[in-house]
Amino acid sequence: KQEVTQIPAALSVPEGENLVLNCSFTDSAIYNLQWFRQDPGKGLTSLLLIQSSQREQTSGRLNASLDKSSGRSTLYIAASQPGDSATYLCAVSYSGNTPLVFGKGTRLSVIA
């Protein structure tokens, strides 16, 4: 069974710290990987999408990397701010019509 794991489940850091969120997947034959942000009581917002042929994607203070051979992706957040507090989920898609497989997320708290 294809599984996506995110560790830790929760993380608390002081404002200004650079941090890394981890995502691992059991099947390396992925089509692409997406990172999402979810604020409490809200839907998910797509942050970055990395195609299987790419090694990383950047958007502002966010940088996502992909290492298919090791089955890992990381989301790097630079100079964290209290507004970054949210749950971050990664999801993997495989070729064909197989649905996205989601991790359970990492709940991030950035303390001012």
Add this chain to the structure above:
Amino acid sequence: NAGVTQTPKFQVLKTGQSMTLQCAQDMNHEYMSWYRQDPGMGLRLIHYSVGAGITDQGEVPNGYNVSRSTTEDFPLRLLSAAPSQTSVYFCASSLRTSGTGELFFGEGSRLTVL
């Protein structure tokens, strides 16, 4: 541009009642899907559609029914609500028919079944 719109945002049902959660998107996306999100279980796919007239089951389809008569709308029907269906439901859409493109989510519908 509204994106993905879900109604209602909140609903309380009694066991055995039926209802429909509405989902509409204005991005001309072919792929639409319904997820439920439960504490400790993450997001689980209920049903999805790769275009008008085409639907398929996801991971947890029992107790739910869908149809796709237009590209814009993808309603989710609960046939006979059970307490186990208490959850937050999300509709999502994507431009790619395989659902492998960027996924856009609605704000969610919180359902409580008593």
